[in-house]
Amino acid sequence: MANTSVKAEVLARPHGWQQAQVVLLTGTVVDKGTQQPVEFATIALQTPSGKVLSGTSADARGKFTFPKVAAGSYQLVVTYLGYAPLTHAFTVSAEATALDVGTLSLSAADQTMKEVVVSAEKDLIQDTDDGLVYNAEKDITNIGGTAADVLKKVPMLSVDIDGNVEMRGSSKIKVLINNKPSSMMAANLAEALQQIPADMIKSVEVITNPSAKHDAEGSAGVINIVTKSTLMQGMTGAVNASVGNRTSNLNASLNGRKGKTGIRASAGGNLNNRHGDSETEQLYLRDKLSTSGDLYTENREIEQASRFDNQDQSGFLQLGGDHDFNDKNNLSANLRLNKSFSDNERVLTSEENNYTTQFQRQFQRDILTEGRNQSLEANLDYTRRFQKKGQELEVLGLYSTNRNNSQNHLTQLEEATTVNYREEADNLVANKEATVQADYTHPFEKWGKLEVGTKAILRQSESNHQLFSASTAEGPLDPNPRRSNIFQYDQNVYSTYFSYTLRVQSKYVMRLGARYEYTHVAGDFISTQNSIEKTFKNLMPNVTLSRTFEQGKRLRLSYSTRIHRPQIQLLNPYIDSTNVYNIRYGNPDLDAELTHNTEVNYTHPIKTTTVNASVYWRQTNNDIGAFQFEELVTRNGEQIIRRNTTQRNIGRNAVYGLSLSTTTRFKQKGQVGVNGNLYYTSLQSNALQKTSAGWMYSLNSNASYRFLETYSVQVSGSFNSRKFDLQSRSTASYSYSLGLRKEFWDKKAGLSLNIENFIGGNLTTRNSVYTETYVQDLLNRYHSNSWQNNYNRVVRLSFNYKFGKMEFKPGQEKKGIVNEDKEKAGEIQVTDPKAPATGKTRRSNSKKKQ
Template sequence: MQLNYHAIFLSLFGTTLLTGLPRAFAQNVPSGPTVRAVIADSSSRQVLPYVTIGVVNEHGSPVAAAYSKENGTFSLQLPGSGHFRLVVSSVGHRPLHLPLNAAHGAPALPDTLWLATSSRQLGEVQVVARKQLIEQKPGMLVYNAGNDIGNKGGTAADVLRKAPALNVDPQGNVTMRGSGTLRILVDGKYSGQMARSAADALNMMPADIIQSVEIVTTPSAKYDAEGAAGVINIITIKNGKSFSGALEVTASNWEQAINPRVSLSRDKWNMSFHGHFHRLQDKSAAITERTSLKDGAPTQTLFQEKRQNNVMPHTSGELTVGFTPDSVSELSLNVNAWLGSWPDGSRQTTRIRLPNGTFADAYLQDARKKERFLGADISLGYNRKLKRPGQEFTAMAQVSPTGGNSSYASTQSAEDGKFRSREENFSKTRNTEYTLQADYSHPLSADGAFMLESGIKSIFRDANNNYDVWYADAPPPAALDFLADRSDKFSYSQTVLAGYVLMKMKFKHGWYAEAGARLEHTGMEGKMRGGKDAFSNTLLNFVPTATLSKKLTDEQTLSLSYAKRLTRPYIWDLNPNADASDPSNIVVGNPSLLPEIMHQGELSYGFTPSSGLFLNLAAFYKQTDQSIFDLTTTNDNGVATTQKQNLAGNRRYGMNFSSAFSITPKWNMNGNFNLNRLDYESRALFIVSKGWATDVNVNTMYKLPGNVSLQAFGEYSTRQVTFQGHRTPWFFYSFSAKKELKETKMTVTISAINPFNNTLSQTEVINTAAFRSSVLNRYYDQSLKLTLNWEFGSMFEQKARKKISNDDVREKGGE
């Protein structure tokens, strides 16, 4: 990287003024008039904080100094009357010199002082400072994943596992403060890949492209109301280079991946691309024991042992093209596409024992599941910065076509190998989504202290699922019989029309207030083949949000916020196609699901002293009505059926503590502690389930001589309450070492995942009046991973892009 030494000199000059002048002029100095203005960038039209402002007299000696605030304003009192010169300087901009004639009162200054961007090349220097691993910003916590060496060669799931207030279970499902009904965005943009299955999508995104993660616990009215728990925004790396890129190759005993990315810019055009080619092996085992009850006495006990070992090849890529016709306008095209094969084959042994000890049945189940998927998000964006600083208009459009073919072939045989039955289910899903969005921000005051934001948005979804089921109780070559009662076509459409208004206000003495409201109209329609079992529902949701914060000191902030959120069911929750590949455990959708509605309050305290310490403490309370949860029931034969329902509400409250600090200049540490209580109550089902849960993680990094870094990470999650039972504790840990070869711009990272444990285990327990069950899941993830990363290219400044943020689709598998 190169620096402009002239700009550095001016900045140091300004710093000297700021530190030296208060002492030099501490005596009685004649007071003069005050000058005020706003500092802004002439190209981006955005205000510039912390710009150095100095005043020199006719002899060139410094006589006063100040710096601009976060909103770009400054106020500076002159030492007396006379002729002066104002010097405004900021790194990356040309210095501004203005005469000040204070001989007859306050000199006249424009309301806004515009600084032009410097085009001079900067000399090469070594950067010794870096962002904190965790930062606090208004309304969010930010985890700077690019500074964490343990993420090399990993996936987005590995990154989120270390972020504050988040928890990632062994299956890759993400929760925020114990709740999984959240939205995951990529660069502020909705992703159909995330909507299909967040856990799968996170495993398809390489950690190498992630710059930071924004955790928004109480989103404002600007965000879609969808996502009761909150919003996660994954920010990817924007290569600021005229021609640059990176190639990452990783290999372990469970996965192999190649991740290329490239960026180039010329004149008014710029382009970036990143790809992901991933082969992942997924091995697991499960032991199930379920006892059916009648009047409290056991009637039969089901024993199952299941093993899975699947290889899942998949790929994804994203292309962004930007065009800036002038200094205030920008056009962008973004295409994100993905495809892959996600098999889920298994072999399972089942035995059913009666209370007298005899076995009523025993069989082997061989299930071969396949899922092939293909999808894309294609978006166009236009952004224009208007005349006033902070005044901006954005318009965006996106189309997201996705499709997938899933099927299973399940064969059942006796323990002696004699054929019993076979079943095949063929399912084809097609989904198209269109989004139109426009946003406008308008400053209501010259200093930007009062800002009004507004916008409108429309989403149109159309999904179809055709499924056919075939069955035979005779071995091949006997023909399969078509089961018309279990075959159908499910069509579902959803329309969301929304608008919002948000007011942001900065007051004196460190007070900040934000209040907004969003109105969302939702129309849902569904039907089976021939129009049978048709249903429709129309909802109008008023979604208010509010935040009040006080900057107690330069280092301490106290904030109180409220948000109303909702979670809509989607086609995966509604689809009535039953997965009966295991005839003793059936999973089916529920077309009659309604959205859940949540109210949340949060009180947070932030402490960020100049020493580099970061501390955030938050207490929260959530009330959810008609919550969406999994309900498992059994019939007289002991067959279990799992389906999502709205038959309960819940309360969740607790606290979250996050901290990052340096033990020594070479030894850093950060950690998170989450404590929450979940209370489920269903009057319809006469079920009450309550309990506390805790999860804690610790991450530490130490720098050795020779550009070598070491890192260790560990996470422990205690027993967690579910609607019908609980999940047992689990523990995850890893060690990493990184060597940087600066001459070749090569980085070598070696990581050990759970090196002392062959599997990661967790048991799911359900206790009801009709049955009690436990499922012990073991996930094979012990691995040794080697990652090579090579970076190339030269620097240039690339603008960040705004993209569609459809954060209103419930991810598959959220709870």
């Protein structure tokens, strides 16, 4: 096939489209030989003379839509790399309300391109049936960063300074990698996100109301991180390197495909450092009775200051491959190894004053925590396609292990001079997980499609914590049985589901489904010889109704039920008393929480602007949340007030919200997006006899522009309002970034400079806690203010280089997330790298018919 250039030009006022009855035009593009869909095929709508009126591209099922076509004669020109162009003439009658042009079959081209450069301009944010997609590879401010940096810019998501992720104000989410669960993500999400280079991420899918096919885990929804891959023939590779004051990384990838077999490999490493300081003021007011029976208030105050310096190193190796035995059978496999090291130093100084008894105490704790983590993930995926298009069976097996060993070294100095306490702690956490699932899809010629499946997840976890302590600098370290524990935990989840989707006249979509999950939990405390055993049986319905109007407008109503099971770190009763005034431990009696999600979504395209608005309601009746209380204890012969932080099923949590996003494009050279989320949270706990309610919101925006062909600039920013729960409040946080990029060597290489939070280097947040408890009918009041200062200025210089040659040949389309009824506008440019660099491309006006 000769070198061509095809550009789908979307006109603001297309000829013949005004003041007339319009119809919805649909069709499907398939490979003539295999009858498989041709995803991303470009479809240009033209007049019979060849004038381009509009353009779009096919989705993962090969389907395309033109929402507004007036009566008259037209032709469709269908093109895709590796295929010969196809021209299809048709007529829209004045009486028609909708027209399906049927199946358009593309034939393989006579020749194969030796080398091509593909540029596909996508919107940074795209709407889908279940949520949205953030095309991370189009955001140059992500280059050289980590997955945590990427998620900060995704609408509906927020990431705090510690790397904790929330969706619409909730941290109870499920994170997938390429639609598959990851033990690395489940064990420690914040740490795992730091280990994934942003350069390897293609897009992030936010699914607010997943279908019944998805696991029900994750009360707020699902985040799917999609990594880069290729189906093209030949061999390519990429090298990405960055150096910065906070994060530096180096990673490389290699992709190859010959005939029916593809292989891929990637490896990389990351260095990350974070430092800052914090201050805490704690005030205790405790009613007491004097010996004479008079009531008075004991006043105690504790002031603490902390400095921390965290150093993290991580590396990974990933291998994968797939093979098409024929056009109906495919087998793929993937293996990933991760390893990380961390050294976290902290100096904690404490001063306690009892203004009633004039007691005063000062001491300092030097704390070093060394962490070592390694994990392995392997999966095998078999897909069987049948004669009927869209009918397929997929069987997946997955196995993962994760081993985390941390050692804690603590030295306490009284009056900052004399060592009067030491402790050494060794904590080993080992997780194993095996998954087997089968999914079957059966399309009906006129009645939509049916999806059914079953799944089994077997999890084993063990936590072995041993602590040794001494009361002098040189004394022997003796075992501390009270603070040592071995905890074994098994969680098995068995599920089955069905989901039925019906589409009527390409305007109406109805999806009905249900998922049943049976969960068995068993835990043994070896040290104390206690055990727990629980069973959960949950039937979770799912329904989505949508209506597509002219000009691409769409209204969607959805309801789903989700579940959130407590992880082992919330169940483990091990006591963390690194801070003697504030201890933390898990609660093995936690129950899983069930959440009801309802959402109404409306999408309205206006020329080059797309507006997306959602109204949603989320309610959990047995919400898992932090619970804090105070108690008076004796330590080393002295009475101190100690705060306890644990978890409880605290009660009802209802959230009512509105999210709004807009994206505007500027003639394929730039775009501006603004996203906001406003929600009202109502918390009510009968057990704590407390209620709390109020408004919260988040905003993020981005703007990008490409100029002089090889230069681009992008700015982004985010703001998260104050947050609260039943017992605490925290202040707002924000971040902003600026990215500059220069491409060279025929756009095979690029140099990027990214700076974040360059105006103010430190981000200060405050957290306030207020509790009241009665002990023997006497009131105990506690109030705490904590300030944390994080050095948040980031400067990062990145270089990336792509190499190798690829040949585009018709082949089997691999399965992915299908976003049906989604119009994809953009351009695909094919240029000959050996041709003179004129900055222009040629437009193909081929009218050859097949």
